[in-house]
Amino acid sequence: MSQSTLPDASAQVSGHAASDSTSSAELASLKVALRSSLRQFPDFPTPGILFEDILPIFADVKLHEALIRSLELHVLANNGGQKPDVIVGLEARGFLIGPSLALRLGASFVPVRKQGKLPGPCITQGYEKEYGQDFFQMQSDAIKPGQKVIVVDDIIATGGSAYAAGEMIQKLGGELLSFLFILELEFLHGRDKLPAPTHTLLSGQA
Ligand SMILES: O=P(O)(O)OC[C@H]1O[C@H](OP(=O)(O)OP(=O)(O)O)[C@H](O)[C@@H]1O
Ligand SMILES: Nc1ncnc2[nH]cnc12
């Protein structure tokens, strides 16, 4: 796949918000490049689902950098000056972005995994998503009471996955600062389920 023609976002000083107008102009141009890289596959994984494929972003170094920079700018601009202690990412596609974003922000990374993958005492939460049902788990000591948490994932569809993650984080005593996604499927109104402010870089399937 050819490389994109984006400016080199890695030249930005990470972890520091530029002036508001610089940040919002930069963010707007990064979003255009990200949006044009997404692909759609009809009837995957089940008939009637229009699957949004985010993987081309990660196949292109500049788009990948643009994505992480865009998410970082969103966090810096949207949490009332509060810095997260923990970034929680949802298995599997949330693992593509969570650890990189956590490093940028100087936060720790904690995974939410599908049932049966984590050792030791765990908390479990069932959920429904756009095309199925599943169970999520977190290790019981993964979040310290009072830690400020941002949940990240690639896509919010029905919001079922993110809601389940939020429930577990709150049961462990974490404070939910916000939810952050690359893409929102607006027609499913998933954000209405979530108990903290919800930010998305891109919207689709209105
Ligand atoms: O808002 P919802 O309706 O809950 O759907 C969104 C979730 O569905 C997908 O995960 P999925 O578990 O299908 O696949 P993955 O393991 O590849 O992340 C997607 O990555 C989100 O996590
Ligand atoms: N339409 C969709 N495309 C990709 N991932 C999804 N997760 C839930 N709905 C999805």
Ligand SMILES: [Mg+2]
């Ligand atoms: Mg997922």
